Amino acid sequence: MISVQDLSKKYAGQLVLDIPKLDIPKGQRFGLVGNNGAGKTTFFHLILDLIEASSGSVSINDIDVQKSENWKTITAAFIDESYLIGYLTTEEYYHFIGNLRGISKAEINSWVQTFEPFFNGEILGQKKYLRDFSKGNQKKVGIVGSLIGNPEVVLLDEPFANLDPTTQIRLKSLIKLEAEKNGTTFLISSHDLTHVTEVCDRIVLLEKGKMIQDIETTSKTLKELEQYFSN
Amino acid sequence: MNFFRLLDYYRLAKKNFFRAPQWELKLAIQILLGFLVLYFLAVFLFLGIGIYFLIKKTDPTANAILFLNQYMIYYFSADLLVRYFFQTLPVTDIKPLMTQPIQKKTIVRGVLWRSLLSVFNAFPLVILLPFCIVYSLQEGIDLSVWVWFIGILFLCIGSNFLIFLVNKSKKFTILFVGIFGICYALEKVIEFPILSFFGKGFDALYQESYWIFVPILFLVFIIRYASIYLKQQLYLDKGLGKEKGRMLGENLNVFDRWEEMGFFLKNDIRLILRNIRPRQMVLVGSLFLFYGVIFFTQEQYAEMPTILVFSGLFISGGFMLTFGQYVPAWDSEYFSFLMCQNLPYKKYLKSKLYLMMFSVVLSSILSLPYLFFGLNVMLIIWAASLFNFGFGGMITLFSGAYNTTPLKLNIKAKAFENTQNFSFTQMLFILPKLILPLVVFYVPYRFFGFNGGLTGLALTGVFGLFFQNRLLNLIVKIYRNKKHQTISAFNK
Structure with a gap:
């Protein structure tokens, strides 16, 4: 689904990301862990063609993101609050995205009702601008927004941060369910080793822009990762 | 202590x-x-x-x-x-x-x-x-x-x-x-x-x-x-807190009938209604509607049609000039989001162009009272409108490609702070925005008289409409080349 070739990014001569080769098959829940400055967000930005690669390429479904815009039809992302339009209400924001992905208002309205347990009654029908929501609620809005129209690839940067415990648990089952039901490929970066090992079936550990480990998640993975980070 | x-x-x-x-x-x-x-x-x-x-x-x-x-x-x-x-x-x-x-x-x-x-x-x-x-x-x-x-x-x-x-x-x-x-x-x-x-x-x-x-x-x-x-x-929920926004522009469903473009238009109207900065700008832009009163009431300008054309350009294009100069900076707060949505650059820019064209139509309708100053004045405004409708919006879009200063939507501009988005390149764009229409008016005016001048102005607008798609493609190319530069500037 996603293939990376010789990808690198330099800022002022300093290498911040260097991935010689990486393939993420369809339907995989791919986890990205690493300390601050490891290059997680940079990697996501490169996949979304938001920054220019210093060398190499990323393709989504064989579409080179630097050459064509067609990957946008099958990809969605929620990186941070700047992915929300602050002056819209939740519903208006969803209608906006729905419109871009060819889904009618009525469809959105009924689809979004299925997320009511995830929203915990705090999001829908609020008559409140997104910029006035709390950080956690903004995150909920953004994550669900990235699922509109069943995109084939979804990128979530730190989806667990700022969420309350209940929602963290619900988010984990939501991701698993979406991946199973629609074969969605998820790319999830996180600082939270417990959550990411629980939800992802493959984990890549980045440090200073390099892939240190690439492991299938097993019951031992969490221990291994904790071991690594405590040194 | x-x-x-x-x-x-x-x-x-x-x-x-x-x-x-x-x-x-x-x-x-x-x-x-x-x-x-x-x-x-x-x-x-x-x-x-x-x-x-x-x-x-x-x-x-x-x-x-x-x-x-x-x-x-x-x-x-x-x-x-x-x-x-x-x-x-x-x-x-x-x-x-x-x-x-x-x-x-x-x-x-x-x-x-x-x-x-x-x-x-x-x-x-x-x-x-x-x-x-x-x-x-x-x-x-x-x-x-x-x-x-x-x-x-x-x-x-x-x-x-x-x-x-x-x-x-x-x-x-x-x-x-x-x-x-x-x-x-x-x-x-x-x-x-x-x-x-x-x-x-x-x-x-x-x-x-x-x-x-x-x-x-x-x-x-x-x-x-x-x-x-x-x-x-001095409490977070008092003076230091954010004010909760009042709900405005909830029912704009009339625009849905224009399908996709209506949708963008609706969004931009919400942008204007719900944020302080664009509201201020639109206010300034609409003040230009009265710009003609200064010139049309003075006898001495009656014989200077070039000056009158100048005011005609502002009357019909006031909103376009003030609001349009900050395209795409208006969307700077969530620009990355737009750039990874299923929204080709061309469609995005087209929606902005349509917004500006829509504003020109609206201004022309609102400027009907100028008929009071005679048919000639009205003709000048209409010709200028046509220019702005067909060509002016395009130039504004073009200049926007070089405007990469981000803009905070919901913060009141301080006195003089509008200059924050001022740049030398933007200054240069005043040339095509204001001098060009004056030239396409003045040259035929010199040779063929008043009507010739108006025709020159109007025809340039029609020309712009005729080649809209092609011109837009050129502009899209410029925007696309500057995409990463724009994103990183907006994220600062």
């Missing part, structure tokens, strides 16, 4: 300034603005010096101070209004201080002191001080003149602090304007001397010096009240 002094505020402000992105440019602008302010101060200084002689010229027998007193109330009212609209209070950056070991009293005092540095407080000094000096030189030194001066100065400083109490309340402003309007009407219509009454007050200050206690009491009272008020506001 730590003392957080004015100097510390100054240090923070200095860092804030020099560590901001593009501070070199801002510095240059500040210097330019500094000259502008100096210019105005000089003008007022000369006014202050000259005012005595002006009064003597109009009425040689009058006492200059008593003469001035009649108008003092108007001065104070204007001063308050100008302050209300333009004076920004230095309260935004005190949040990080709240958890530091600094007494609230100290913070409040710092804010109040700093507000005195506002340029608005300099005007009474540069006008009245020279006036009083000239007065003393001409009529001999008289202590009561200086008592009068100090009284007025105190009142001015009082209004500086009064603004703190007023700033967040629209009600107060409406009340103030209302009362002033009623007083003015009473005075002028039924000659009930209510405003002159204030003049008498100032006379008293001059004639019997002990009245100085009124301004002193006023100042003490207002400082005290302002400190109490500010101290109460």
